[in-house]
Amino acid sequence: xPDTATEPFExxxxxxxxxxxxxxxxxxEIKAGKYVPGDLLPSEAEMVRRYGVGxxxxxxxxxxxRSMGLIDVRQGKGSIVRGRPGPTHEISRAISRSGKxxxxxxxxxxxxxxxxxxxxFDGLPGELMDRQDQDAFSVDRLLYDPDTGARVAHRMLIxxxxxxxxxxxxxxxxxxVEEIYGQLSAAGELLSWTxxxxxxxxxxxxxxxxxxxxxxxxxITYRITHGTDERPLLCEELRxxxxxxxxxxxxxxxxxxxxxx
Amino acid sequence: xPDTATEPFExxxxxxxxxxxxxxxxxxEIKAGKYVPGDLLPSEAEMVRRYGVGxxxxxxxxxxxRSMGLIDVRQGKGSIVRGRPGPTHEISRAISRSGKxxxxxxxxxxxxxxxxxxxxFDGLPGELMDRQDQDAFSVDRLLYDPDTGARVAHRMLIxxxxxxxxxxxxxxxxxxVEEIYGQLSAAGELLSWTxxxxxxxxxxxxxxxxxxxxxxxxxITYRITHGTDERPLLCEELRxxxxxxxxxxxxxxxxxxxxxx
DNA sequence: GTCATCCACTTATCCGGATGAGTGGTGGGG
DNA sequence: CCCCACCACTCATCCGGATAAGTGGATGAC
Numbered sequence: 001x002p003d004t005a006t007e008p009f010e011x012x013x014x015x016x017x018x019x020x021x022x023x024x025x026x027x028x029e030i031k032a033g034k035y036v037p038g039d040l041l042p043s044e045a046e047m048v049r050r051y052g053v054g055x056x057x058x059x060x061x062x063x064x065x066r067s068m069g070l071i072d073v074r075q076g077k078g079s080i081v082r083g084r085p086g087p088t089h090e091i092s093r094a095i096s097r098s099g100k101x102x103x104x105x106x107x108x109x110x111x112x113x114x115x116x117x118x119x120x121f122d123g124l125p126g127e128l129m130d131r132q133d134q135d136a137f138s139v140d141r142l143l144y145d146p147d148t149g150a151r152v153a154h155r156m157l158i159x160x161x162x163x164x165x166x167x168x169x170x171x172x173x174x175x176x177v178e179e180i181y182g183q184l185s186a187a188g189e190l191l192s193w194t195x196x197x198x199x200x201x202x203x204x205x206x207x208x209x210x211x212x213x214x215x216x217x218x219x220i221t222y223r224i225t226h227g228t229d230e231r232p233l234l235c236e237e238l239r240x241x242x243x244x245x246x247x248x249x250x251x252x253x254x255x256x257x258x259x260x261x
Numbered sequence: 262x263p264d265t266a267t268e269p270f271e272x273x274x275x276x277x278x279x280x281x282x283x284x285x286x287x288x289x290e291i292k293a294g295k296y297v298p299g300d301l302l303p304s305e306a307e308m309v310r311r312y313g314v315g316x317x318x319x320x321x322x323x324x325x326x327r328s329m330g331l332i333d334v335r336q337g338k339g340s341i342v343r344g345r346p347g348p349t350h351e352i353s354r355a356i357s358r359s360g361k362x363x364x365x366x367x368x369x370x371x372x373x374x375x376x377x378x379x380x381x382f383d384g385l386p387g388e389l390m391d392r393q394d395q396d397a398f399s400v401d402r403l404l405y406d407p408d409t410g411a412r413v414a415h416r417m418l419i420x421x422x423x424x425x426x427x428x429x430x431x432x433x434x435x436x437x438v439e440e441i442y443g444q445l446s447a448a449g450e451l452l453s454w455t456x457x458x459x460x461x462x463x464x465x466x467x468x469x470x471x472x473x474x475x476x477x478x479x480x481i482t483y484r485i486t487h488g489t490d491e492r493p494l495l496c497e498e499l500r501x502x503x504x505x506x507x508x509x510x511x512x513x514x515x516x517x518x519x520x521x522x
Numbered sequence: 523g524t525c526a527t528c529c530a531c532t533t534a535t536c537c538g539g540a541t542g543a544g545t546g547g548t549g550g551g552g
Numbered sequence: 553c554c555c556c557a558c559c560a561c562t563c564a565t566c567c568g569g570a571t572a573a574g575t576g577g578a579t580g581a582c
Contacts, residue, residue, distance in 0.1 A: 017564080017565060017566090018565080018566075019565080019566090043531075043532060043533085044532080044533070045531090045532085053566085053567090054566060054567045054568070055567085055568080055569090056565090056566070056567070056568085057565080057566065057567085059533090059534095060565085060566095062533095067462055068462065068464075069461070069462055073533075074532090074533080074574085074575085075532075075533045075534060075573070075574050075575085076531080076532050076533060076534095076573075076574030076575040076576085077532065077533080077574080077575060077576090078531095078532060078533075078575095079533090088459075090457075093510070093512060094512065192511065192512075193511070193512040194509060194510070194511055194512070195509070195510040195511075195512050196351075196507050196508070196509055196510075197458050197480070197482075197507065197508040197509075197510065198349075198480060198503055198506070198507045198508070199460035199478045199479075199480050199503035200478065200503060200504070201328075201477075201478065216462075217460045217461065217462060217478030217503065218460075219458070219459060219460050221458075223512070242459055242460035242461060242478065243461070245459070246457050246458065246459045247457070247458040247459070248455060248456070248457055248458075249354070249455070249456040249457075249458065249510045249512065250453065250454070250455055250456075251354060251355065251453075251454040251455070251456050251484070251510065278534080278535060278536090279535080279536075280535080280536090304561075304562060304563085305562080305563070306561090306562085314536085314537090315536060315537045315538070316537085316538080316539090317535090317536070317537070317538085318535080318536065318537085320563090320564095321535085321536095323563095334563070334564095335544085335545085335562090335563080336543070336544050336545085336562070336563045336564060337543070337544030337545040337546085337561080337562050337563060337564095338544080338545060338546090338562065338563080339545095339561095339562060339563075340563090
């Protein structure tokens with residue numbers, strides 16, 4: 001399958017397609033401040049006149065701008081400049097413990113009541129894959145930043161075996177996340193965390209729940225907590241709009257040559 | 262043809278666009294196993310005949326399938342079924358040190374020579390923002406996984422002030438990343454790392470360089486290394502196709518901010 | 523003033539055709 | 553035999569036109 005020695009990269013300066021040129025030109029104008037967020041771009045017909053290209057070419061250009069996240073397009077209205085990525089919210093993924101109090105979610109508040117439902121592990125990365133068939137229940141929360149109003153979806157997946165270890169896990173409504181960590185820690189079960197980060201395009205229901213725009217990707221992280229016997233104890237899933245959120249990790253150099261895996 | 266408007270109440274079932282119907286039909290066939298990964302879908306002209314729709318409609322349908330990540334389209338060849346999301350590559354973001362040897366990138370190899378260029382800090386998160394105007398130079402690398410062939414873009418941003426601390430930073434061509442870390446550590450400058458993770462849709466040049474499908478988002482992480490005086494020393498940027506990569510962080514609970522008494 | 527209707531304008535979807543460029547096999551010239 | 557020009561087929565880009573559907577303001581009946 002490796003056909004030939006692949007070139008490192010070649011400039012490949014092909015003549016830029018017209019729709020790309022148009023897209024670039026409009027993008028430059030947006031960045032230059034000719035259009036501010038909320039402004040309407042010229043209509044398609046106007047662009048056809050202005051740039052002397054076909055209708056379809058203009059449409060392709062607009063499609064590019066949309067996939068770049070620069071504009072939102074609404075039928076009957078026009079193309080609205082999205083512009084500023086907004087004040088990016090930092091989500092700290094370090095767990096800090098001061099005394100008995102755990103701090104898990106930083107400054108994120110909670111919107112509404114958590115929704116508890118029965119489920120199974122599915123689609124989880126690596127370490128939890130082998131427990132896929134295991135029964136579990138999930139707690140869904142919708143977190144928000146009281147300052148910016150940014151929303152983040154939070155889900156906790158708890159195997160039934162783990163639920164027996166912490167009384168807080170059996171309660172209804174669901175206990176705060178901090179309490180769960182605290183009880184597991186008190187039971188001597190907590191050992192280490194591993195956080196898996198990826199991203200994908202959102203599903204339709206996520207687009208509505210998190211107020212996501214067109215091509216805006218979703219930042220996803222799984223925090224898998226392992227117990228003293230290396231077993232995975234529970235899994236936290238966080239889904240945040242990538243355009244307005246950033247995950248922040250503190251990383252420390254470990255002197256141990258990782259024997260795992 | 263089904264345009265009877267005699268009903269007083271509209272069906273409210275939004276008539277699905279034809280290109281969506283075609284896309285869905287083909288997607289179902291792919292999932293049903295009629296086409297296996299590597300197979301070629303029928304050509305556009307063939308689909309026009311088969312489904313009795315216009316050429317542009319077929320193209321839109323193919324665009325949908327592409328943005329769903331189900332197929333790859335190559336000019337002159339056809340539409341190739343991508344099928345499986347591919348074995349996801351794990352990028353470990355823990356720095357481990359065994360003896361004098363630093364291990365930064367796990368099992369990722371390097372494709373081609375690093376490209377060094379003069380630049381300034383720009384568009385960086387948080388801590389480096391205040392040094393935005395500072396002169397720096399950047400080293401661009403294209404990493405790849407020899408097993409899966411997955412590619413990842415790596416960039417290092419090094420302020421000129423930092424370059425004076427490590428001899429390896431002044432060399433041409435650029436020194437390996439491990440050597441840079443080793444020398445900074447030997448100079449007693451290394452203190453802590455902070456990793457900022459986000460995601461966005463790729464730019465056109467990134468799409469070609471990393472062989473990305475259309476709507477496939479890009480996972481981006483900045484590792485900012487701080488020196489003993491809390492100054493940011495350098496910044497590493499990693500851009501990985503989110504569909505095939507996952508960042509893995511080990512997280513440790515920090516007992517910091519213990520209550521004084 | 524209220525409200526429904528109309529209408530100008532916008533994008534969305536659909537149809538057609540034409541040319542350029544990349545791919546891969548075929549077959550003839552050497 | 554090998555090599556290369558050629559060709560059939562593919563998608564990429566470009567052009568045009570037509571109808572449907574959503575938006576928002578103006579209009580006019582009441």
